[in-house]
Amino acid sequence: MTPRQAELLDAAIETIGTIxxxxxxxxxxDDAAGLAHGSTSNHFRSRDALLIGVAERFVERERAAFEAIARTEVVVTPEDLGRTIGRFAIASTRENRSLTLARYSLLVEAAMRPTLQQTMREGGADVNAWALQWLRAVRSPHPERDWVVLANFVTGLVLHELAHPTDDFDPTPRITELIDILVEEP
Structure with missing residues (x-):
């Protein structure tokens, strides 16, 4: 991806995330990037090409946003994991709001476009690997199952916050409580 393509795709993500x-x-x-009309179509000839480019760029940016948090945390306890995932959830609704809104739009679009499904699935693999590693670190008896439950829970919390924003969104206690339940030995 060239720097100009990245610039255009970032503008496309911002467009999706705002309108x-x-x-x-x-x-x-073109307007969002502040470039001459025709600039985007020179790099992405069709809407499908643009959507695939957006999905690929989205994956890069979301992975980077997640890793920026993940690399600063040492996860040993359920509380550590709750705090780490809580930080990501908060960032998803604040500084990465447009990126997160674009994610949800792309996920819905992917339901009808197999090419987007594949890109989004592959992009989630790195985040899933981090999460599985952390769940093993906190002694989850079923990390694969627990990650699905936890990811869907956090997705719901973030989606609800995006739809109904509050000034004091902090899902960390609820996330930590769920993790405690998941890792509890029967």
Missing amino acids: GLRGLTHRAV
């Missing part, structure tokens, strides 16, 4: 997927046009991306 929705229906507003994603070549012209809207």
Whole structure:
């Protein structure tokens, strides 16, 4: 990916995150990037090509956002894991809000476009690997099962916060409570 393509795709992600997927046009991306009309179509000839590029760039950016948090944390206890995932959830609704809204839009679009499904699935593999490692560190008896439960729970919390924003969003206690339940020995 060239620097210009990355610039255009970042503008496309911002467009999706602020006005929705229906507003994603070549012209809207040109305007968001502050470039001459035709710039986006020179790099991404069709809407499908643009969507695939957006999904690939989204994966890069979300992975980087997750790793920026993940690399600063040492996860040994359920509380550590709850705090780490809580930080990611908060960042997803604040400084990475547009990126997160783009994620949800892309996930819905992927339901109808197998190419996007594959890109999104592959992109989640690194995040899943971190999470499984952490769940093993906190002694989850079923890390693969627990990650699915935890990921879906956090997805719901983040989606709800995006739809109904609050000033004091901190899901850390709820996430930690769920982790405690998941790792509890029967």
